[in-house]
Amino acid sequence: MKDLTKAEEQIMQIVWEHDKMFIKDIVDQMPDPKPAYNTVGTFLKILETKGFVNREKVGNTFSYSATVKKKAYTKKSMNGLLSNYFEGSAEKLFSFMMQEKKLSPEQVEDLMQKLEDHE
Template sequence: MEELTKAEERIMQIFWKLKKAFVKDVIEELPDDPKPPYNTISSVVRILEKKGYLGFTAYGKTHQYHPVISKAAYRKMYIKKLLSGYFDNSPASLLSFMVREENLSEEELQKLKDIIDRSSEQ
């Protein structure tokens, strides 16, 4: 699975939210003002389709697109790449970084401890 550019990931986030959409629907979801041109978004959508992230149903000359790759599958690939590229394949290093750099609250730290405790019970 190919990693997405920032623009592609932004569009995929919309498809994961909507489940299926026409290009005009994607444009409506974008917070930008003014909205990007239709052709720009259409080009990104076609790239995502060629990369295998989106499938489509044709209705005459128009296409309704839908995600082929789930958000969970992409997240898993992205985190694995993050772990290997920046944390020497060590989840502990990633967690240590998060705890040090993100100024986690006591509540968030407790949630992490609970997750670790539950996973060690399995």
């Protein structure tokens, strides 16, 4: 599975939330300033080439749907994050998040409980 650029990922986040979408619908869901219709169309062609979306002819236009599940891409991204920045250690990731105050003590406790339940 290939990596996505930030712009591609932004489009995929929208596509993942819906079953099938037209370019106009994707543009409508994007934050201001909205990109041009043709720009989104170009990114969708790239995403189709990368295998992330499927294009289906509907009348004289196309609808797009995700072919890669969000969970699969999230897993790949998180594994890359762990490998590239935390030496493959989830413990180092959580330690970093605690130091940066990204996790509250309650969230840490909840994670600990989930880990215990998983064992």
